[in-house]
Amino acid sequence: MLKKSVLALGLASVLSACGGGSDGDESPNISVSVNAGPDISVNEKTEFTLKPLGSPSGGVFSWQMVSGPELEGFPQEGEEVVVEAPDVKGNSKIELKVSYTAPDGSSASDTLVVNVISVNLLPSAKISQTAPEEGAAKYADTITLSAAESADNDENGSIVAYQWEKLEGPATVSAERTDQVTLSFVHPLLAEADTVTWQLTVTDDEGASATSTKQLALVANDQLVLANAGSDQQVQELDSVTLDATQSVTVDGQFGCLWEQVSNGSAVTLADERACKTSFMAPLKSGNQATSIDFKVTVTDSAQRNGSDTVNVEILPKPLGKLNDTGTTKCYNNTSEISCGNSDFPGQDAELGRDAVVQFLPKSGQGNQAFDFTKFSEEFEPLTSDSTDFSCVLDNVTGLIWEVKEVTAGTLPNTSTRNAQNHYTWYLNDGANVNPGAPNTTCPQDNYCGVQALIDTVNAASFCGGNNWRLPTYMELANLLDHNSSGDYLLDPNYFPNVPAEALLGHQYYWTTQTSVDGTDGKDDNLVRALVIDMKTGNDVTRNKSQTAYVRLVRRYGEDDQ
Template sequence: MLKKSLTIAAVSVILSGCGGSGGSDEEVVRASINAGQDVTVIEKNEFTLKAMASPTGGTFNWQVTSGPSIDGFPQTGEELTVTAPDVKSDSIAVLKVDYLSPSGELVSDTLNVNITSNNQLPVAKVTQTGPATLPSKYLDTVVLSAEESSDPDDNGQVVGYKWELISGPSNIVVEDSGSMTLSFVHPLLADTQTAVWRLTVTDDEGGSTTTDFSVALAKNDKVVLANAGEDQEVLEFDTVTLDASKSVTVDGQYTCTWQQSSTGDTIALADSSACKTTFQAPDKDDKTFATFKVTVTDSSNRTGDDEVRIDILPKPLSNLNDSGASACYNDSAKIDCANTEFPRQDAELGRDSVAALISKEGSGDLAFDFTKLDADGKELSNDASSFSCVRDNITGLVWEVKEATAGTLPNTSTRNAQNHYTWALNPDGTELIGSEYPVINPAPCPHISDTYRCGVQAFINRVNSESGGYCGGNTWRLPSYTELMSIVDFGLVGVHVLDPAFFPNMPASSLRGHLYFWTSQTAVGGTNGVGANLTRAYVVDMETGNDIPRAKEQTAYVRLVRGDSNEN
């Protein structure tokens, strides 16, 4: 690079004297400065600066105008010995010298100092800091540290790390190979091996150095580690998953074989040769369990076993029947029950949802379970066409079966389907007689009193007075609201909501378009001239399954029940 310098300017001035004879020339010398040639120097080495100026006798002032700073500047002097600064890369420092002449004239010049970087490479060093006990073994976390690596440059530092596995087991897994610390889990090995790691460190000037470090890895006594999964607690009818996919082998390759290891009922697996398989928990009345053993075989035909226990609990279906609904709906149409926009519908919950899996004492639609009884209370076959009562095997309640409609009221049989009654009970259960419940004539019930008072208690008394007991019992009563609703099958809405296979002979006539049946439940809501007695009781409409409170002096049909109510 050419450097600019100031030069001496000579000026001749001719002075003329007065009077015309002769003359003289006078030369005026201007100040000048030359900083010298550009300098090339290696960082941290000395170099010399020497300026040349005219006229002599003036003062020199040096300063750095651009580039890296240099110790000692600004400073004065015609000749200087300077140490080049430590730089991270090749750099140029521009120096300027000002010269003030004896006459007070100021002139300047510059030069370039080309500084060559002389980086010292970093030092790579590896130490093993984990595990605490060596040699490491299977599942130990091996930790290698490059913390003691360094940069010998005074102002240098290590800024990059790179770890590479040069040789050793192929089943080593590393999540981060670019940090100061490297960690990995000691893999499963059939033989003792050595892992050789190469560390490359890079300093802030781009210089790098590598070093290799070896780690001893011990073999494991077992080379096939079968894992049948965690023990489980499930409900009957649940789909249970057996999963051995967390088993471990040296090369990660294996096959599985499952077999039931417990005694008792044999449970069929979907695929006994799949590492992940399923089965359906069987129908159980009491808590039980099953155990399954998985045999894992690796690619070298080495094997390992593990066992899992499955506790199976009865499904908490309670002693109540379900609704009888077998289909799911949106706001306007039938839909697939798997539709997540309309979840948790009756058809996919409760006893009905597992109806196909439940064992029954008798029979019935979906999860309903009824047994037919004769007039003495003895069980009949499911296909019996003549029966007097029905036992609900879920609730344990026994229900009256009506006789077919025949005759004209009041000349009908005691349990004729068309008979209907006033609720008309005192708090102690006896028939309420008074002006509030007048004689009904013609009677809607058979000749159960001389006055044609058709209170339901009179009907109950007559049934319970039968010799030997109707269907083997004489504790017949009105059902509670919950009891009566328990036999309603909402899957039959549209005709009537009792299964005709078990509850035949529904009334041929309706009460103002409804098939109201009394419950024993008094409705909350005021009195009506009967002292403290509430005046309405709930009825269930066996055409729709709906319930309403009905005035007790009105009539409704009756279906008697006996047994414990099981209400909670």
């Protein structure tokens, strides 16, 4: 390789005398040059010598780095320089520049390239078992192997990748991750002892790899079919219950199932007794106490070996309470009717409560959806559901007995005692400062036309077997509403006939016992408004107690007469 030298030229003065002669000496040109030497190749971390040539002799050599990995001690001076090649991660080039200054101060420079060859030591792969900590592993133990003791033998090297591979062993042995410093797998269920061999490959930061293997002994298990019927469950009546034995374990992973009910109590019908995952509907039971059913699953493997397990299902009473549902049977989105069960519009009225499970509910009487009514005569004798001549209705859900109004006939005040068109002021025994209502005006009573007048008359006659009739509370009357009732009146017409004509008062408001805080009399601050329920819309409205509204009396079945 040719080296470039930079020459410094000395100038000579030529003296000449007149007459064409010369009486002085001609000075020769003086040049300076330097040669750094040929490019060289050296292994990393080995010594090499720099020995340039300079002319004329007697000058000074100076070295400095131009590019490449750093060399210790640079820049430095010297005619002969011993240098140690740096530790590099891959083959590298270092460019050095030497400058030579001659005794007369002139200078020249030259460069050379040092090719530093990376000499990578192979890493060491080492496997150790870190779990289980004590004793030999057995079925279901998690076995953990670690490569943490593996190392890169270069002083400044490191392990950058780990890779595990199963070379031999049962097919049921597998690991979730094989590219980490540790490897974990579960000891399989085995009919005979076996071994598993794992190979570890580690790679250092310069791409060099090393491998190691480790063989582990796997032991046979005494029990070869491990039936798993799942966790005990707690459900409610009419819930769909799933029995799941799919987590059972056999040697080859193949098995079949057979379920059977093994405890006394309500017999249930399984969707498929031979399916490992099956279901049934929790039965409706009598009473408010929880009951339970035990199921046994027998698991059989491909070699006809079997094992069994049981699961308990506790059945709690469905929290339907002692209230009626609303009778609502349809579901809606923001604008129109949709099929119930839509996940975008969940938890609708038609999907919850008694109406949602009406097909499974036992009834003492009849009624729309989950409503359950029984008709009674005026002497409180039970009647059939198709009777047309009845005087009161027992709500079998709430235990309340409701007055049935008499047919609209005559002209007020010449009407019957419980005529549908009679209406009253909200005047009760405790109704201070409330207009009792003039007698023989909006009702046929001779004393006054307040609610108490109707209550007293009905109780005096022991109507429908009781003298504890009263005005219903807000919740009692609201809970009677059937929002799926046909027509414009929100009560089942088969059980609550004889509706007053809306044109009579311009509304279908019925009194409740609930006083409203909306207004006072302005004198003694007595509250003068009470809540009524509009039987046409189901809405509640506040009404001045001195105004009139319709009344439907109620009493509780089995309650002492008052």
